[in-house]
Amino acid sequence: MKTDIVLAGVGGQGILSIAATIGTAALMNGLHMKQSEVHGMSQRGGDVQSHMRVSSKEIASDLIPKGAAHLILSVEPLESLRYLPWLHKDGWLVTSSTPYVNITNYPEIEDILKEIKKIKNHIIIDAETIAEQVGTKRASNMVMLGAASPFIDIPFEAFENGIRKIFGRKGDDVVDINLAALRAGREFSGRNR
Amino acid sequence: MAGEKLLLLGDEAIAQGALDAGLSGMYAYPGTPSTEIMEYIQSAPFAIDKKIHRTWSANEKTSMEAALGMSYAGKRALVAMKHVGLNVAADAFVNSSITGVNGGLVVVAADDPSMHSSQNEQDSRFYGKFSLLPILEPSNQQEAYDMTYLGFELSERYKLPVLLRITTRLAHSRAGVQRREVKNENEVSLPKNPTQFVLLPGIARKQYKDLLNKQNDLKAEAEHSPFNKYFDGQDKSKGIIACGLAYNYLIENFEDGKVPYPVLKACQYPLPKNMIHKMFSECKEVLVLEDGAPMIEELLKGYLEKENVKGRLSGALPRDGELNPNLVAVALGLKDEHGLPIPEIMKNRPPAMCQGCGHIDAYNALNEALIDYGTGRVFSDIGCYTLGALPPYNAINSCVDMGASITMAKGAADAGLIPAVAVIGDSTFTHSGITGLLDAVNDKSPITIIISDNFTTGMTGGQHSPALGKIEDICAGVGVEKEHLRIFTPLKKNHDEMVKIMKEELAYNGVSVIIPRRQCIQTMKNKELAEELKALGLK
Numbered sequence: 001m002k003t004d005i006v007l008a009g010v011g012g013q014g015i016l017s018i019a020a021t022i023g024t025a026a027l028m029n030g031l032h033m034k035q036s037e038v039h040g041m042s043q044r045g046g047d048v049q050s051h052m053r054v055s056s057k058e059i060a061s062d063l064i065p066k067g068a069a070h071l072i073l074s075v076e077p078l079e080s081l082r083y084l085p086w087l088h089k090d091g092w093l094v095t096s097s098t099p100y101v102n103i104t105n106y107p108e109i110e111d112i113l114k115e116i117k118k119i120k121n122h123i124i125i126d127a128e129t130i131a132e133q134v135g136t137k138r139a140s141n142m143v144m145l146g147a148a149s150p151f152i153d154i155p156f157e158a159f160e161n162g163i164r165k166i167f168g169r170k171g172d173d174v175v176d177i178n179l180a181a182l183r184a185g186r187e188f189s190g191r192n193r
Numbered sequence: 194m195a196g197e198k199l200l201l202l203g204d205e206a207i208a209q210g211a212l213d214a215g216l217s218g219m220y221a222y223p224g225t226p227s228t229e230i231m232e233y234i235q236s237a238p239f240a241i242d243k244k245i246h247r248t249w250s251a252n253e254k255t256s257m258e259a260a261l262g263m264s265y266a267g268k269r270a271l272v273a274m275k276h277v278g279l280n281v282a283a284d285a286f287v288n289s290s291i292t293g294v295n296g297g298l299v300v301v302a303a304d305d306p307s308m309h310s311s312q313n314e315q316d317s318r319f320y321g322k323f324s325l326l327p328i329l330e331p332s333n334q335q336e337a338y339d340m341t342y343l344g345f346e347l348s349e350r351y352k353l354p355v356l357l358r359i360t361t362r363l364a365h366s367r368a369g370v371q372r373r374e375v376k377n378e379n380e381v382s383l384p385k386n387p388t389q390f391v392l393l394p395g396i397a398r399k400q401y402k403d404l405l406n407k408q409n410d411l412k413a414e415a416e417h418s419p420f421n422k423y424f425d426g427q428d429k430s431k432g433i434i435a436c437g438l439a440y441n442y443l444i445e446n447f448e449d450g451k452v453p454y455p456v457l458k459a460c461q462y463p464l465p466k467n468m469i470h471k472m473f474s475e476c477k478e479v480l481v482l483e484d485g486a487p488m489i490e491e492l493l494k495g496y497l498e499k500e501n502v503k504g505r506l507s508g509a510l511p512r513d514g515e516l517n518p519n520l521v522a523v524a525l526g527l528k529d530e531h532g533l534p535i536p537e538i539m540k541n542r543p544p545a546m547c548q549g550c551g552h553i554d555a556y557n558a559l560n561e562a563l564i565d566y567g568t569g570r571v572f573s574d575i576g577c578y579t580l581g582a583l584p585p586y587n588a589i590n591s592c593v594d595m596g597a598s599i600t601m602a603k604g605a606a607d608a609g610l611i612p613a614v615a616v617i618g619d620s621t622f623t624h625s626g627i628t629g630l631l632d633a634v635n636d637k638s639p640i641t642i643i644i645s646d647n648f649t650t651g652m653t654g655g656q657h658s659p660a661l662g663k664i665e666d667i668c669a670g671v672g673v674e675k676e677h678l679r680i681f682t683p684l685k686k687n688h689d690e691m692v693k694i695m696k697e698e699l700a701y702n703g704v705s706v707i708i709p710r711r712q713c714i715q716t717m718k719n720k721e722l723a724e725e726l727k728a729l730g731l732k
């Protein structure tokens with residue numbers, strides 16, 4: 001198996017928490033992984049991306065070649081479009097619908113959604129509202145991961161175990177909310193793909 | 194624990210490799226993409242337990258020198274910096290090749306091709322070659338660990354510092370790393386030769402000859418290095434030399450990593466001459482893949498261009514920027530796949546100062562205070578406040594190297610641009626600003642220096658600032674007059690007062706230092722800092 005994922009968002013949105021959960025899940029399944037992150041300048045409100053590669057075989061490049069990503073997982077709609085050159089023609093684009101507006105020339109959200117809908121395989125999800133419904137807006141990144149999970153070649157239980165491992169220190173309540181968020185995202189994709 | 198597998202960034206792999214190799218001290222000044230090496234050591238229970246030196250230095254030169262001192266005393270020391278930091282440390286670094294070492298010394302230079310967070314993309318391998326030192330260039334996280342671990346041995350065997358060159362991509366990419374056996378630290382021991390570190394000409398001349406004499410051994414060493422490998426290939430129409438990380442991009446382009454051409458994976462310099470001879474004797478042309486400057490390509494091509502060498506100079510690859518699998522595919526004549534184009538509505542999202550940042554209030558005041566003088570006279574420096582160059586502030590006119598704000602303002606004032614203004618951060622001020630301030634004070638230059646103090650080294654992630662609690666004493670000690678040393682809190686409600694103070698100092702015909710002082714909002718949750726600020730009476 002092999003899944004190449006481009007994670008996208010804006011500096012400060014915490015895409016690395018998603019990466020950490022996928023990484024933990026992958027390792028618990030004995031898979032190889034490489035994950036290239038963005039540190040430094042762009043973390044100051046700029047666009048950030050992370051290339052996450054999971055495979056049963058050894059992985060060569062830290063970067064995903066263009067046209068090869070099985071999944072773009074974006075926590076921000078405009079940012080989901082920035083990485084289209086990386087998306088494989090049969091790949092999935094899963095994005096949050098909530099814009100993060102920190103530039104004066106941010107495009108109309110309708111225009112952004114129109115572009116996203118042109119992609120053959122896409123899921124647009126209001127992760128913040130769903131996260132609020134299960135307990136807290138802060139769990140929206142786990143809703144996003146849940147929504148993307150059907151397109152990552154790792155058993156769903158592994159993600160649940162990943163969350164238990166990563167959030168375990170913070171107590172059962174935090175684990176439960178994040179698990180609920182993950183499952184809610186998964187269900188949404190099940191209904192809307 | 195030997196054999197244990199950890200998931201580590203390239204930077205963290207270097208730190209763990211050093212800890213396992215019996216490190217006694219790390220010295221560094223923050224700089225993307227090298228910062229996480231020190232941060233890993235600072236938070237490693239093993240390092241805390243063993244009291245391994247792990248506090249930030251004032252700049253890269255002081256780190257390099259302190260590490261050399263630790264090596265003099267027989268212990269193993271690690272230094273890390275971003276590529277431009279090596280310019281600052283260059284005097285110590287280049288001369289350390291003549292002194293040589295006692296305890297093992299590994300110097301990490303983290304390059305930033307494509308300038309993700311830097312002013313340039315200089316290739317640190319040139320410094321290694323220039324100084325005639327062995328260079329290690331890992332292609333993955335495991336090698337980053339192994340090379341650091343073995344680098345200390347190499348350093349002690351040849352009694353030379355070893356340069357470990359990485360790039361942003363490896364520094365900030367995570368993968369599994371297998372640990373080796375943990376070694377003990379060295380005991381304190383003096384150099385056998387008591388004049389080894391005394392570079393008087395008579396001694397230096399002899400030691401330089403020793404260094405030259407080691408070069409053949411270093412080349413032979415590279416022939417047997419576990420990090421240099423020659424892979425045979427059926428198709429001799431070309432041979433490929435892949436340096437460091439570039440090797441991965443090559444492998445990525447072939448199913449199951451089976452490259453049909455002969456390949457030299459080159460990760461230890463000086464390069465293995467026999468292997469290179471072999472490639473040139475059996476291949477029609479040689480393609481050189483380097484994630485940096487075309488250093489090896491130029492070397493092999495030769496000034497007279499008698500050899501058929503391809504790479505960044507020939508146009509097979511772009512001359513600048515980071516490599517990636519697609520660029521390497523093109524250089525190999527393979528199909529370059531792409532997904533969909535980026536839609537036209539896409540907008541850039543440049544980094545920006547945080548909402549509520551004190552630098553913003555300082556710039557708003559400065560812009561107003563300068564209205565009567567006109568634009569084009571603000572020399573700035575490197576830090577979060579450099580983002581004041583962007584709209585809506587458009588507040589600064591330069592950003593060159595750490596410390597250059599004060600000295601460039603001085604030079605411009607000397608030329609008649611009066612008043613000239615310098616904007617510098619607290620950490621940058623103690624990194625390289627103090628000596629420039631001394632020049633300005635000695636010449637009574639008509640400049641206004643704004644030291645925007647946020648109690649931290651902000652741009653690189655909020656590290657401890659060596660300037661903390663010391664700035665006005667330093668300025669006064671250097672000779673800035675008390676009446677022209679002004680401090681205030683940059684807040685919207687203080688705007689008018691700030692403008693007034695700035696106008697007064699701009700009108701002064703000598704050196705003024707203005708310190709807008711307010712804590713970086715990104716560090717508000719930092720408990721250690723909060724306690725320190727309390728103890729200093731700053732909070």
Ligand SMILES: Cc1ncc(C[n+]2csc(CCOP(=O)(O)OP(=O)(O)O)c2C)c(N)n1
Pocket residue numbers: 222223224225253275277278281575576577578595617618619620621622647649650651652653658
């Ligand atoms: C020689 C050199 N070393 C390190 C860096 C990396 N660097 C860029 S900005 C910065 C922090 C500056 O901190 P400070 O002056 O306090 O300003 P702040 O970011 O907190 O506003 C550092 C360390 C660099 N660009 N050049």
